[in-house]
Amino acid sequence: MATEPIAEEIAGTCVDSYGSAIGMPQLCFDWFPNQIFWLVITLVVIFLVLSRVALPRIAAILAERQGTITNDLAAAEDLKAKAVEAEEAYNKALADARSEAQRIAAEARAEIQSGLDDAIAKADAEIAAKAAESEKAIADIRASALESIQVVAKDTAAELVTTLGGEADAKAINSAVDAQTKG
Amino acid sequence: MATETTTAHGGDQAAEGSSLVFHPMDQFIVKPLFGDGAVGMFTVTNVTLWLFLAIIAVVLLLVLPTSKRAIVPTRMQSIAELTYGFVYKMLEDICGKEGVKFFPYVMTLFMFIVCANFLGLIPTSFTTTSHFAVTIPLALAVFLTVTILGFVKNGAAFLGLFWVSSAPLALRPILAIIELISYFVRPVSHSIRLAGNVMAGHAVIKVFAGFAAVAVISPVSVLAITAMYGLEVLVAFIQAYVFTILTCVYLKDALHPSH
Numbered sequence: 001m002a003t004e005p006i007a008e009e010i011a012g013t014c015v016d017s018y019g020s021a022i023g024m025p026q027l028c029f030d031w032f033p034n035q036i037f038w039l040v041i042t043l044v045v046i047f048l049v050l051s052r053v054a055l056p057r058i059a060a061i062l063a064e065r066q067g068t069i070t071n072d073l074a075a076a077e078d079l080k081a082k083a084v085e086a087e088e089a090y091n092k093a094l095a096d097a098r099s100e101a102q103r104i105a106a107e108a109r110a111e112i113q114s115g116l117d118d119a120i121a122k123a124d125a126e127i128a129a130k131a132a133e134s135e136k137a138i139a140d141i142r143a144s145a146l147e148s149i150q151v152v153a154k155d156t157a158a159e160l161v162t163t164l165g166g167e168a169d170a171k172a173i174n175s176a177v178d179a180q181t182k183g
Numbered sequence: 184m185a186t187e188t189t190t191a192h193g194g195d196q197a198a199e200g201s202s203l204v205f206h207p208m209d210q211f212i213v214k215p216l217f218g219d220g221a222v223g224m225f226t227v228t229n230v231t232l233w234l235f236l237a238i239i240a241v242v243l244l245l246v247l248p249t250s251k252r253a254i255v256p257t258r259m260q261s262i263a264e265l266t267y268g269f270v271y272k273m274l275e276d277i278c279g280k281e282g283v284k285f286f287p288y289v290m291t292l293f294m295f296i297v298c299a300n301f302l303g304l305i306p307t308s309f310t311t312t313s314h315f316a317v318t319i320p321l322a323l324a325v326f327l328t329v330t331i332l333g334f335v336k337n338g339a340a341f342l343g344l345f346w347v348s349s350a351p352l353a354l355r356p357i358l359a360i361i362e363l364i365s366y367f368v369r370p371v372s373h374s375i376r377l378a379g380n381v382m383a384g385h386a387v388i389k390v391f392a393g394f395a396a397v398a399v400i401s402p403v404s405v406l407a408i409t410a411m412y413g414l415e416v417l418v419a420f421i422q423a424y425v426f427t428i429l430t431c432v433y434l435k436d437a438l439h440p441s442h
Contacts, residue, residue: 015212025211026315026382033224034213035316042234043321046241046295051287054245058267061252061260068254 207389240298277431293427300419313382322374333437
């Protein structure tokens with residue numbers, strides 16, 4: 001602010017000779033052309049800057065972001081569907097494997113069973129054969145043993161008779177021993 | 184542009200009352216930036232300086248931060264996008280899809296006023312939007328745009344704006360006169376609201392600043408300045424918002440003149 005009085009013609013009608021405002025500077029019409037001129041220039045510049053550069057650019061950024069978000073959402077949806085598909089395939093494979101395993105187990109069980117049956121039948125036959133053989137052997141042994149007993153009994157009887165001082169009658173002894181051993 | 188609180192030209196009066204000299208309006212004086220000549224139409228003045236700073240502020244806000252076109256925005260790019268979305272949504276909500284083609288125009292008004300208002304809050308700055316010479320052309324431009332657009336788009340049907348068809352027939356002529364007056368008062372209220380709010384706040388801050396020269400009440404004065412400054416920050420944004428939203432409302436009248 002000037003502290004010295006200034007020339008009246010420079011001060012004009014809106015500023016007093018000390019540089020202070022007379023009334024409202026807003027109502028000083030001397031300054032209007034200047035303000036309006038520069039205002040118009042400013043507005044035109046801002047309008048051009050906004051409409052040519054700033055606004056299209058921001059609109060493009062926003063559209064691009066919207067597009068990116070939409071794409072990402074679609075991709076996420078896609079991946080989700082794929083995951084569901086994969087889970088289904090996994091479950092199906094699991095069920096298949098389980099039924100296959102059951103089938104294999106049943107087959108193996110049947111195979112083993114049939115083998116076992118064969119072996120048991122064979123073993124039974126063998127056992128029967130062996131038993132018949134043994135029975136025959138036992139019968140033989142028993143027959144031969146009986147014979148031996150008769151011979152020993154006759155000999156023993158003859159000896160007993162002789163020792164007792166009698167005459168060993170072979171015929172009588174034989175019939176006696178036979179009679180005794182028959183029962 | 185400190186308020187003159189000394190007895191610069193008040194002589195050598197020692198009385199305390201006369202040492203308080205307020206010049207709250209001196210901050211609004213237009214003067215040449217170079218030299219002391221008179222202010223002609225093309226003189227480079229402090230008005231020029233602060234208007235051009237508003238252009239730079241718009242560029243710094245909307246052009247530079249978006250130069251990288253990042254999908255994931257930086258903070259400044261977010262601010263630019265939010266500002267864009269704020270004005271775009273305001274215009275679309277009020278005027279509908281048809282109004283969108285006026286978006287650059289409305290955005291220019293909003294960005295200019297909001298930047299000029301906030302630049303005016305810088306201490307010692309010059310507040311361009313406190314001048315009727317700035318706000319009247321802005322409001323007149325809106326008024327002329329709306330009027331011309333209304334007639335070009337709707338023809339004589341635009342006059343239906345003044346003929347309130349929902350009112351009783353007897354009342355309609357009276358209402359038409361009231362509507363006509365209110366229509367022509369629009370640019371006046373539109374411009375004076377903005378300049379008046381901004382000017383009043385700045386002048387009040389200057390008055391409080393004048394009281395700061397008295398040591399006893401200077402703490403109160405500083406507190407008052409701080410409070411007023413906070414209020415002015417709100418006013419700076421709200422007045423820009425009000426001016427823009429009224430522009431949208433007036434544009435809606437031109438696009439859809441039926442009540």
